[in-house]
Structures are given as C-alpha cells and as structure tokens.
Amino acid sequence: MTAPHSTGLTIMTRVERPPAHAGQGLLSSVGASWMRAPYPALVVDAHGGVVEVNARAAGLFPRAAAGVPLADVAPDWLVQAHGRASEGAGEPAAGPGGSARGRHAQWSLEAHPTRGVDGQIVWWLVDDTDRALAEAALKSEQERTAFLADASSRLLASLNSQRCMEVAVELAAEFLADAAVLVAPASGRRHPLATCVDGEVEHLLARIDPSAVPGLAEALQGFPPVPSRWIDPASLPDWAVPGGFGGPVGSVVVTPLPGHGVPAGALILLRRSDHAAFDTSEEVFARVFAARAGAALSAARLYMEQSGITATLMAELLPPMLQRVHGVEFAGAYRASQDSERVGGDFYDVHPGTGPGEKTLAVLGDVCGKGLEAAVLTGKIRSTLQALLPLAGDHLQLLRMLNGALLNSRHTRFATLVLASVLRREGTTRLSLTSAGHPLPLIVRHDGTVEEAATSGTLIGALPDVRATSAEVDLRPGESCLLFTDGVTEARGGPLGDVMFGDRRLRAALAECAGMPAEAVVERVHMLVAEWIGDNRHDDIAVMAITAPRTTHLTAVDGHTPGRYTT
The missing domain is CATH 3.60.40.10 (PPM-type phosphatase domain)
Incomplete structure (x- = not known):
C-alpha cells in the first residue's frame, strides 16, 4: 500500500528492514544507490546535523538539507533515538539496532539506524501506518469484547428487573456515553425510567411523550434506530436529560432494547458538547450492547411475571x-x-x-x-x-x-x-x-x-x-x-x-x-x-x-x- 503526502511523496510500506552496512566510509561504500532506495533515508552526523537526505526523505521532511540540525526538521522521537544511537558511535560498526517508532504528520513510522565508525548514522524510515491502525483496531475490539463479556455477566447476575435497569444504565454511562436514560415499556400511562450520570442512578415513573425524541417511539416498538446525526440534541425534552448532566448535549444515540418476542424498551445515550460525537462504529457497538441489555431485561421481567403467577397459585395450593x-x-x-x-x-x-x-x-x-x-x-x-x-x-x-x-x-x-x-x-x-x-x-x-x-x-x-x-x-x-x-x-x-x-x-x-x-x-x-x-x-x-x-x-x-x- 502507499500513503499520499501533500508534496507528492510516496512512502513504501515494505516490512523487511534495509540491509546493514558497516565500516569506514559508510556513504562512499554505499555509493549513490542509497539515494534511489525505496525508503526515506537521512544521514546524520554524531552532533545531530543532517549530512544528506535522499529524494524520499526530502519529500517527507521538506526542510531537511545538509548542515541543518535534525531537531529542526524531524519529530522529537527520531531526534531522541539518534541521540541514543550516537552514544555508541566510537564502538565497532554494528547492524541495525536501536530502532524507534513514532508518528509524523498522518503517518506512523519506524526508524532503523545503520551506524559507521565515522559517527555518521543512516536512518532508514519505514511506513507502518497500516500496522499501527490494525493494532489499534484489534486493541479496541479486544476491549469491546471484554466489556461485553463483563456486561453480560453483570446484567444476568440478577433477575430483578429494576436492578437490571440500574446495571444497564450504569454500564452505558461508564463505557459508552456521559449519561444514559433507559425507557421501559409503558405501565398504564406512565413509563418506568432509569437514568445514570456520573455514577448516580435514579428511577422514575413519568408520563412522557416518546415522539418528542426522534426515533424513540419507533425504538420502543422494536424498529431499528435512526442515525444519531438525525437527532438535534437541543430539541431533547427535559426528562430525556438527567439532572446533573451539566453542559449542553453534544451528541445523542437512541437504540432499541430487543426482548423475547416483545421489545424490552429503548436506551438513550448522551455525550456532552465538549466530547467527540458518536461515530458509526460507536453506534453499531451501542446496538450490540443494547441487544444484550434487552435480553437480560426481558428475562428478568418474564421471571418476575412467572414468579407473581406462581406466588398466586402457590397461595391456593399450600x-x-x-x-x-x-x-x-x-x-x-x-x-x-x-x-x-x-x-x-x-x-x-x-x-x-x-x-x-x-x-x-x-x-x-x-x-x-x-x-x-x-x-x-x-x-x-x-x-x-x-x-x-x-x-x-x-x-x-x-x-x-x-x-x-x-x-x-x-x-x-x-x-x-x-x-x-x-x-x-x-x-x-x-x-x-x-x-x-x-x-x-x-x-x-x-x-x-x-x-x-x-x-x-x-x-x-x-x-x-x-x-x-x-x-x-x-x-x-x-x-x-x-x-x-x-x-x-x-x-x-x-x-x-x-x-x-x-x-x-x-x-x-x-x-x-x-x-x-x-x-x-x-x-x-x-x-x-x-x-x-x-x-x-x-x-x-x-x-x-x-x-x-x-x-x-x-x-x-x-x-x-x-x-x-x-x-
């Protein structure tokens, strides 16, 4: 793969390391071929001054030129890596060691040194942006998987529907948003609500109008959620924003809580305006969490209904x-x-x-x-x-x-x-x-x-x-x-x-x-x-x-x- 740069630079993403060259007269032994290497390369002396750059390095660091200090043209992590590598400049020639990794502009780079006895070091740069993104995505998925496993255990730990509502909003407010509101199906003309902000959970039984929140009425009926960009945070009714939320609402997600045969309710997630808005990946993840919470809520309600029926029948049978x-x-x-x-x-x-x-x-x-x-x-x-x-x-x-x-x-x-x-x-x-x-x-x-x-x-x-x-x-x-x-x-x-x-x-x-x-x-x-x-x-x-x-x-x-x- 290649990564574009505003200067037209193309950084090769081959993962094999460049060959090591050692000995007196490092550059003369390499010759002019290093200038045509597929990797950005910089020659830096023992004092941190740039000796020479090839064409790809010049595209990556436009201000790099002979005699210019490396600290003026390269990121700090590369300057610090050169300082560490220069400490052994008087030792016998060695292969590539003391590699470093960091970011420059939109790229994630690996720097591999080739050191000579004259104190000069050639830094070969390899673009590992795709690998860094893959590692970050893998780490994120691992964290989400661990969260879902923990959430399932905590949600299913109790067959009390009120406690299950508490756990659902606690988890949602802690890991997914700044605040969460769970709207249960109507009981008569009122809806049971559970809210959580900053770890404080509150239960309410309120007469609300679900149509006041875009997508909420549909979510309570089990229909798929509307995209968060369709919801104007400023139009939310007071009951949909928990007390103590603090600051204006910046982003809102409304997702259904699927149940066993009938919907178990809906979940409203809120983020403050000074936090990043929900992206598509986060909305999808919220739906995955809501599916587990809905299953747990539905099981708790079914158990409580059956428990009530059993208690009534038991009173007649005992x-x-x-x-x-x-x-x-x-x-x-x-x-x-x-x-x-x-x-x-x-x-x-x-x-x-x-x-x-x-x-x-x-x-x-x-x-x-x-x-x-x-x-x-x-x-x-x-x-x-x-x-x-x-x-x-x-x-x-x-x-x-x-x-x-x-x-x-x-x-x-x-x-x-x-x-x-x-x-x-x-x-x-x-x-x-x-x-x-x-x-x-x-x-x-x-x-x-x-x-x-x-x-x-x-x-x-x-x-x-x-x-x-x-x-x-x-x-x-x-x-x-x-x-x-x-x-x-x-x-x-x-x-x-x-x-x-x-x-x-x-x-x-x-x-x-x-x-x-x-x-x-x-x-x-x-x-x-x-x-x-x-x-x-x-x-x-x-x-x-x-x-x-x-x-x-x-x-x-x-x-x-x-x-x-x-x-």
Whole structure:
C-alpha cells in the first residue's frame, strides 16, 4: 500500500528492514544507490546535523538539507533515538539496532539506524501506518469484547428487573456515553425510567411523550434506530436529560432494547458538547450492547411475571393456617417430598360450620405421586370438596361425588383421604370419621391410650364405585384425634437409614402427647419424623390434630405419668 503526502511523496510500506552496512566510509561504500532506495533515508552526523537526505526523505521532511540540525526538521522521537544511537558511535560498526517508532504528520513510522565508525548514522524510515491502525483496531475490539463479556455477566447476575435497569444504565454511562436514560415499556400511562450520570442512578415513573425524541417511539416498538446525526440534541425534552448532566448535549444515540418476542424498551445515550460525537462504529457497538441489555431485561421481567403467577397459585395450593373453630383446636403441619419444592400431593383443609350447632368438616388427603403434577390434582380435589360442602353431613355421598369428578377429569392419578365432621355438644366433641383408602385416624385419650378409629373405605379416582364405613368417636376435654398421611409411617431413616418410622413409633410418640394442645401434638410428631428421616429421601408428609376444648384444668402428677383432669 502507499500513503499520499501533500508534496507528492510516496512512502513504501515494505516490512523487511534495509540491509546493514558497516565500516569506514559508510556513504562512499554505499555509493549513490542509497539515494534511489525505496525508503526515506537521512544521514546524520554524531552532533545531530543532517549530512544528506535522499529524494524520499526530502519529500517527507521538506526542510531537511545538509548542515541543518535534525531537531529542526524531524519529530522529537527520531531526534531522541539518534541521540541514543550516537552514544555508541566510537564502538565497532554494528547492524541495525536501536530502532524507534513514532508518528509524523498522518503517518506512523519506524526508524532503523545503520551506524559507521565515522559517527555518521543512516536512518532508514519505514511506513507502518497500516500496522499501527490494525493494532489499534484489534486493541479496541479486544476491549469491546471484554466489556461485553463483563456486561453480560453483570446484567444476568440478577433477575430483578429494576436492578437490571440500574446495571444497564450504569454500564452505558461508564463505557459508552456521559449519561444514559433507559425507557421501559409503558405501565398504564406512565413509563418506568432509569437514568445514570456520573455514577448516580435514579428511577422514575413519568408520563412522557416518546415522539418528542426522534426515533424513540419507533425504538420502543422494536424498529431499528435512526442515525444519531438525525437527532438535534437541543430539541431533547427535559426528562430525556438527567439532572446533573451539566453542559449542553453534544451528541445523542437512541437504540432499541430487543426482548423475547416483545421489545424490552429503548436506551438513550448522551455525550456532552465538549466530547467527540458518536461515530458509526460507536453506534453499531451501542446496538450490540443494547441487544444484550434487552435480553437480560426481558428475562428478568418474564421471571418476575412467572414468579407473581406462581406466588398466586402457590397461595391456593399450600395448606392453610389452622386455628380454633367453635372452641375445638385444629393444627396441621406439612413437608414436601423435596426441600426445593413447596407443594406436593398431601393436603389438608378445615371448613368451619356456619354456627356453633353446625359441623366443621376437616379433610386430610394424599394424591398418588408427588411434586407439581400431584399438587395440581390436589388443588382440584380441594376446590371440588369446597363445592360439595352442602353434602358434608353424608360422607359416602360426598366421596361418590368427588370420585365421579376425578374419573371425568384428564388426570389418571388416584387419591386417598379421610373426612372428619366435628361437632361440639355439652362438654363432648363428637367426630364422624370416614377413611377412603387412607391410614386410619388415631385417638389419643387423656390417660395416654392410643386407639384406632374403626373406619374403612376405598380410594377415590380409580374405581367407578366407592364404598366406605364411618366411625363415631367422642373426645373428652383435652383428648385428640390425629389424621396423617403414609409419609409419616413409611418415612425411612434410623441408624442405617432404611428402617420405616412405622405405626409402633407413631403410637409411642402420641402416648407421650396426652393432654397436649393440638399444635404441640403436631409439632411433636413432625419433629420426631424429621429427626428419623435425617437427610434421606422421603414422601410428602402431612399431619393434622383435632383436640377437644379443655373445660377442666390439667394438674401434674409427676414428670413421668400422664396428668389427670380436676374440676
């Protein structure tokens, strides 16, 4: 390649170095051929005076002539390189060493010395402008690549959309412009804004007119940006220039933030008038950054939307908080099969009667399977039972109606459950208990005796016909009924980690809970099962205790035997 000069000079860009000549009478040995060399060449004596220049050097340094000091015609870097090279002028002849590099006019030059014993040095100049430009472009691309990698990491570090907006404007204001304004899609009639200038981030919710900024309305719809030269910085509305920007705006870039399916917003970049305006390369790079920021923002918003939906659904799927109903205590505890899940196939509900003379319906069930799919069917069963509450007095009819609803659904899972209708009458709490393929309820008497309710029935959601028998149980003051899923008795653990908790351990634990409040009974059972399981895998676990209200006081006998009731 060649590089033009105003004097018509052409500098050759060959990269090989000129040959070295050494010895007494350097110029005489070279002869007149050096004058026709394709490189600009200057002969300079030990005192820094120009001895002779060839035609190409004369074109490069028009004032260079014999007897003129090198410092008057050449750039400082070449003068300093000659001074360093002259320090060894008395030494034996040497090849090209002490090369130097610098700029002169629009060129980037390399200077290579050839030194003789007479102290004169021939400086051969090679144009390496293209190489310098390539190195500068490579360095710039490396810096941009590193910036984009860092930006991607920081943008994706949070799935909070507001934090993601903050990081986007911080990065843009630090590396791309003097200030940045991120305009998010409208929320109602207002647009969320994030601005950053001098490291200060501010969030706003403002009613703006996007058409006031050329290209902004189009960018918010996902259309390509308009060139920055089309935007008059003086016409920007006040909201588009962050407070504390300082000085007039000199250059503006508006670029869209592409999202997943829909635009994630738009980015406005501002530079002060005393800084260089955005060039084409910078506008393209701003679009590359905006694409990454838009993807991160879109992912954050999608996550927050799904998180909100999940929270709403979770509130319906999670077991409710239980409390006293008409004086009767209800308490429950639930643990999903995996610590990473909050819902599963076990559930319980309490549907209070409308008055003191009305029965309260308590339900505890277990859907086949675990995880989210089981939780979906759990939600359907709970909502169906809510609709069937008018049939709560007839457990068999209620189970048949629920069984029909499950058989007609697309779900292929079945469920077991136990129903408990609770009615308090004149110091006695009567329970009507019906099991539908479920572990039988256990009754804890005030003396520590543990009894099994005599009820049975078929599971629901599997067979067209449901059969069940109910058991009537009276609870005296302070006595409890425990409803539980098979996740309790089938929980594997112990010293070897493979022994089931079993019915015997459960009964022994309940015997120690005689006279305890419902919440204490549930907490005791839940704690013992959790200790037994340890870190082992387990099924969903659900426990519910129903405790008759105390009309007498419990007095302690000693620390080992059950207490007694006294009036």
